[in-house]
Amino acid sequence: MASTALHISNPNYTNTRIISPLKVSIDASALLDVIEATYHDNSDSKDATRTRLIGTLLGTRSEDGNVSIKTAYIVPYTEKDGDIIFEESYHFSTYQLYKRSNVDLQVVGWFSTQDNLDLSTGLLHEFYSKSSPNYSQILLTLTHKDSNGEVVSPIINTYVSGPVGLPASSQLAHSLGLDKSGAYAFVSVENEIVYSKNALTSIQFISKAANNENQTTTISSNDELKQLEDSLNKISSMVQILSDYTAKVTSGEIKGNEKIGQLLLSALKFQLSENEINEIKLQIENHTNDTLLVEYLSSCIQQQLDLSSKLTNFMLPEDALK
Incomplete structure (x- = not known):
C-alpha cells in the first residue's frame, strides 16, 4: 500500500546561524529622525516617481538576538518602469561616517514609508540581508497617511523575514522572471519605543508645539522647578481621577474593572525592602556629609582670604617691595 504521508526535509542553507530577534527596541531619537524626514520629504518632494x-x-544586537535601533538615515533612489535604482554608494559611505562616531553601530535593517509589502520589498530586503548574513534584518514600516491621503499619527510596524522558494540570484529564478520579486516571507515582531528622561522632556515640548497653530513653544521659562511643578500637577490630577473612579465604583454608579482594582491594590501594598530602605538612608547620609564638607571647606577658604587681607593691610610699604 502506497503511503500518503508528506515528507518535508529542512532546506540546506549554507549558513545555519540565522538569528531572528525576539523584540525590536527603537530609540526615540531615531524614530523622530525618520518621522521628520518622512513628513518633510512628502511635503516638498519634487520626484513624483517615488512611491x-x-x-x-x-x-546593535544583544546576545539573545534582540535588536536596538539607534539611528537611521535616508538612502536616495529612483523608480523607473517598476525597477528600483538604489544608490548603494551613498548607503555605504554614510554608514562609514556613522561608524567613525560609534564603532558599535551595524546595519540592522531598513525602513519604508509604504506599509504594504510589494514585489520590490523582497528585492530591497535581499540587498540588506547580504550585509549581515548571520542575522535576520529588520523591516520597519511607517504609515503616516490614511486611505484618503490625510496625515495621521504615525503607525509603526516591524517585520523579520525568512527566505522561501528560489533565491533571486539563481538562474532558474531569472529564467522564470522571478529575480526581481525577492523570495521572502515577512512575519511581524514586537517593538517598543525607548527613551530617557531627558528625551521624554523634549518629546513633551514637541507635543506642546504640535498643539499650537504656529507650532512653536517657549522653553526658557521651564526651569527645573517648573518641570517639577508640572510633574507634581500631573500626579495630582491622576490621583484625583483614580479617586473619582473609586468613589463611583463604591457608590455603585459604575461597574468596577477587576484589572484596575488589582493594579491599585498592588500599588497600595507596595513596600520597600529592608535593604532598599538602608540603601536610601545611606545615600541621604552620604549626600548630607558631602554637603557639609563642601560648606566647611568654603568657610575655611573664606577665613583664609579674610586673614590674608588683614595681614596685607598691616604690611609696611618697604616690606611689600622685598
Missing part, C-alpha cells in the same frame, strides 16, 4: 521613502536602520 515611498526608504532608508537604513543602524543599531
